[in-house]
Amino acid sequence: MSATPLLELRGIDKSFGPVQVLRDVAFAAYPGEVTALVGDNGAGKSTLVKCISGIYPTDAGEFLFDGAPVTINSPRDAASYGIEVVYQDLALCDNLDIVQNMFLGREKRSGIVLDEPTMEQMAAETLAGLSVRTVKSLRQHVSSLSGGQRQTVAIAKAVLWNSKLVILDEPTAALGVAQTAQVLELVRRLADNGLAVVLISHNMNDVFAVSDRIAALYLGQMVAQVKTTDITHAQVVELITAGRSGGLGLGGGNGQSDNGGEPAASTPGAVR
Amino acid sequence: MTTTTVRQEGPASVTPPPTVGSYVRNYLARVRGGDLGSLPAVTGLLVLCLVFAIVRPVFFSAANFANLFTQGAAVTAIAMGLIFVLLLGEIDLSAGFASGVCAAILANVATVLGYPWYVAVAAALFTGMVIGLTLGVLVAKVGIPSFVVTLAGFLAFQGVVLLLMEEGTNISIRDETIIAIENRWVPPLIGWVLVAVAVGGYAAAQLLRHRNRTARGLVTDPIMVVFGRIAALAVILGIAVYVLNQERSINPLISSNKGMPIVVPILAVLLVFWTFVLSRTAYGRHLYAVGGNREAARRAGINVDKIRISAFVICSAMAAVGGIIAASRDRSVDPNTGGSNVLLYAVGAAVIGGTSLFGGKGRIIDAVLGGAVVAVIINGMGLMGYSSGVKYVLTGLVLLLAAGVDALSRRRSAATGTR
Numbered sequence: 198m199s200a201t202p203l204l205e206l207r208g209i210d211k212s213f214g215p216v217q218v219l220r221d222v223a224f225a226a227y228p229g230e231v232t233a234l235v236g237d238n239g240a241g242k243s244t245l246v247k248c249i250s251g252i253y254p255t256d257a258g259e260f261l262f263d264g265a266p267v268t269i270n271s272p273r274d275a276a277s278y279g280i281e282v283v284y285q286d287l288a289l290c291d292n293l294d295i296v297q298n299m300f301l302g303r304e305k306r307s308g309i310v311l312d313e314p315t316m317e318q319m320a321a322e323t324l325a326g327l328s329v330r331t332v333k334s335l336r337q338h339v340s341s342l343s344g345g346q347r348q349t350v351a352i353a354k355a356v357l358w359n360s361k362l363v364i365l366d367e368p369t370a371a372l373g374v375a376q377t378a379q380v381l382e383l384v385r386r387l388a389d390n391g392l393a394v395v396l397i398s399h400n401m402n403d404v405f406a407v408s409d410r411i412a413a414l415y416l417g418q419m420v421a422q423v424k425t426t427d428i429t430h431a432q433v434v435e436l437i438t439a440g441r442s443g444g445l446g447l448g449g450g451n452g453q454s455d456n457g458g459e460p461a462a463s464t465p466g467a468v469r
Numbered sequence: 470m471t472t473t474t475v476r477q478e479g480p481a482s483v484t485p486p487p488t489v490g491s492y493v494r495n496y497l498a499r500v501r502g503g504d505l506g507s508l509p510a511v512t513g514l515l516v517l518c519l520v521f522a523i524v525r526p527v528f529f530s531a532a533n534f535a536n537l538f539t540q541g542a543a544v545t546a547i548a549m550g551l552i553f554v555l556l557l558g559e560i561d562l563s564a565g566f567a568s569g570v571c572a573a574i575l576a577n578v579a580t581v582l583g584y585p586w587y588v589a590v591a592a593a594l595f596t597g598m599v600i601g602l603t604l605g606v607l608v609a610k611v612g613i614p615s616f617v618v619t620l621a622g623f624l625a626f627q628g629v630v631l632l633l634m635e636e637g638t639n640i641s642i643r644d645e646t647i648i649a650i651e652n653r654w655v656p657p658l659i660g661w662v663l664v665a666v667a668v669g670g671y672a673a674a675q676l677l678r679h680r681n682r683t684a685r686g687l688v689t690d691p692i693m694v695v696f697g698r699i700a701a702l703a704v705i706l707g708i709a710v711y712v713l714n715q716e717r718s719i720n721p722l723i724s725s726n727k728g729m730p731i732v733v734p735i736l737a738v739l740l741v742f743w744t745f746v747l748s749r750t751a752y753g754r755h756l757y758a759v760g761g762n763r764e765a766a767r768r769a770g771i772n773v774d775k776i777r778i779s780a781f782v783i784c785s786a787m788a789a790v791g792g793i794i795a796a797s798r799d800r801s802v803d804p805n806t807g808g809s810n811v812l813l814y815a816v817g818a819a820v821i822g823g824t825s826l827f828g829g830k831g832r833i834i835d836a837v838l839g840g841a842v843v844a845v846i847i848n849g850m851g852l853m854g855y856s857s858g859v860k861y862v863l864t865g866l867v868l869l870l871a872a873g874v875d876a877l878s879r880r881r882s883a884a885t886g887t888r
Contacts, residue, residue, distance in 0.1 A: 301754070302766070311751060334688065
């Protein structure tokens with residue numbers, strides 16, 4: 198178990214005009230672990246991810262990467278630290294093949310000519326490294342792939358760039374049972390390969406199947422970030438829907454309770 | 470890294486090396502799945518040629534064969550440019566009259582102002598790029614749909630041609646170099662040399678690619694298929710040049726009239742250049758990406774606005790090339806240059822060739838194949854002596870048919886998931 202988180206956020210605030218979407222959020226992702234980020238619709242999961250990936254600037258708070266404070270102002274900054282996001286609405290081009298999609302925007306060239314053989318080799322190696330054996334040919338158009346295969350390509354695309362932190366936004370939302378299992382296996386393998394993985398999901402079965410830690414957001418506040426083994430299914434659901442569960446959550450410390458925390462007197466009651 | 474050591478098989482090495490048989494089967498499966506490629510254009514070309522040859526035997530004469538090239542050249546050049554815009558899922562309705570404006574500039578600079586041909590050609594190309602830049606900025610930055618922007622351009626450029634022509638007079642082209650494009654011929658021997666260079670270059674590129682990929686252990690097309698492609702190109706070019714090198718003049722003693730029109734190698738160079746840009750450069754890749762999924766392209770860090778503007782610039786610049794060719798063919802420019810059905814022919818050529826109106830799919834060779842079909846239609850209808858009413862109706866129907874094939878094959882692809 199790594200002691201220092203790969204990415205640590207402290208006191209993140211984010212407002213859109215008068216609406217405060219994130220308040221004083223703390224979050225950590227550890228290398229070699231899958232951290233599940235859960236929360237109801239509108240809890241701020243996507244906003245938090247967009248802050249991490251540099252799409253939204255934050256109003257306050259600090260980022261620590263490998264223990265050192267950093268600033269992330271654009272997706273390019275995030276990519277330079279090895280942070281890759283796999284979005285829910287798969288950012289793949291249907292009319293391009295697997296290799297072309299994996300290298301889109303970052304093509305290998307020799308002179309002005311695209312270096313196709315190198316790209317194809319690197320793509321093959323990356324997919325082999327993830328033990329992906331379901332695609333027939335690397336040169337088939339993405340439109341001919343199944344949902345699970347597309348998700349696999351999207352994840353492989355994120356891994357290709359020696360990334361250190363991969364954030365997956367609802368990777369199994371649109372998939373069938375077998376394909377979900379495939380993708381979850383792949384998610385687990387990413388962490389086993391030493392990457393820090395953040396998995397956003399609504400599906401408690403998925404969360405408990407692969408995650409090492411669970412971070413719960415409730416109306417823009419991080420109500421708990423605990424080890425998966427220390428919490429039950431029912432408790433997570435309570436955290437998502439009510440923001441608290443027993444000693445965890447709101448009232449269980451200032452929204453944070455990595456080690457339980459003792460109940461505080463004042464509950465931030467203004468949340469509702 | 471525990472699991473990676475177990476299986477080192479890449480997905481590429483899992484599939485068995487393709488044979489000629491599997492290559493053919495894959496092709497047939499793709500066609501059944503709705504990815505028709507060049508099939509409709511080639512079939513249409515063969516059927517049309519057969520019909521016209523039976524009804525009007527003069528269609529198959531060497532002289533008429535040369536006519537096909539000079540008749541289709543301008544439309545083909547405009548269609549090449551349109552493919553860039555169509556790849557993005559946009560349309561440029563102004564391309565026809567943009568070519569007219571550029572031709573008018575050419576005529577004014579060359580004939581009225583008396584500058585040499587290269588100044589006139591540069592002025593025409595520059596005009597085309599300025600037009601494209603304007604259209605592109607209005608579409609990409611201001612956000613007006615390309616249909617509306619270019620429809621406005623269609624009307625406005627028609628007016629600009631009239632203004633440049635001083636209300637309807639026509640300007641004749643006297644510069645020999647410009648006239649030569651469509652009215653002079655490449656000497657037969659040089660024609661054969663050009664064929665040898667083209668086939669040799671294609672063979673070298675194909676074989677190098679094949680060797681390079683085999684050396685790296687990547688999946689390659691069977692070597693027999695590669696040889697087949699090279700042989701097919703050699704045969705087609707060989708026959709074409711042989712026929713074009715026949716004497717076409719009625720009385721060769723007075724004026725000899727043989728060899729391919731000079732416009733043919735010009736179009737061939739444009740075909741190779743733009744094909745290279747689209748399929749071998751990052752710019753081309755990004756163009757396809759924007760046409761396929763604009764949001765994905767944006768997230769991949771591609772400057773979508775820049776790509777969209779550049780496509781319109783290329784389209785209008787190629788329209789200028791088409792205008793120059795048209796001016797050369799007519800030896801003059803009049804207010805109708807680039808007008809009437811030039812645009813429809815060009816869009817038709819691109820779509821008949823296999824470029825999709827829905828974006829993301831198309832190649833430059835489509836313009837040549839589709840342009841050939843259009844040229845055969847124009848030529849054949851001329852030989853049949855149809856009235857212009859019948860010609861317009863038939864042309865409209867052909868365009869509709871091509872767009873219909875495009876839409877249906879797209880639906881079929883969506884159903885089978887092949888594209």
